[in-house]
Amino acid sequence: MNNLDLRQAIVRRVQNKSGEELTDVIESSIGSDERALPGLGVLFEMIWRSSEVPEQNRMVELLYNHLHTAESAAPSPS
Template sequence: MELDLRQAIVQRVQGKENDELIDIIEGSIGAEEMALPGLGVLFEIIWKNSTEAARKKMVTVLHKQLPSGQA
């Protein structure tokens, strides 16, 4: 049975307690680029299951943290 990347990542985190999920996320942030697809899958799950207000807040936080691009 072949698993795609999304399924493999979801299986890795299924059944984890909140503290374990925090450890996985924090351990992936700033790690090698190999961790980025995993964070993307987790973000996709969060995004799909967030309210419109929560999505707007996430985008606002992201926007504030991105460089302005102005020199």
Template sequence: MNNIDLRQAIINRVQSNTADQLKEVIESSIDHDERALPGLGVLFEMIWKQSNPSSQGQMVQALHQHLSSAGNNTAANPSPS
């Protein structure tokens, strides 16, 4: 049996999807079962690697802004550990 890493397994699963199907995969994974989070991470990694420094900066800024505002709500939304 071939050993396949998680990244490659995720890529193989969505590789032939249409743009609409990829959007559905993303939207159905957000705010749902946490088992989908590694898949979203792989997809984000692919986007990051193909983005220019300006786009990467915009993503970091958007994430930073979200985390800064979410930091005020940490007591209301504890980690599910």
């Protein structure tokens, strides 16, 4: 199965779901088995491509802040 087929399969899996069902798919995928990561990636790709630059900048800002907050919250190795 190539990448395009995987993307199409993921889109087909969620295409007819309600907003509540999409929320359930996302929430049940987060923190679960790594097999869910490609699906979340495809969903994020869809969001990214349909977002305007200010929204993309906000997502990057949120990610950047989360990554740097997580680093400073990690216990020191000493």
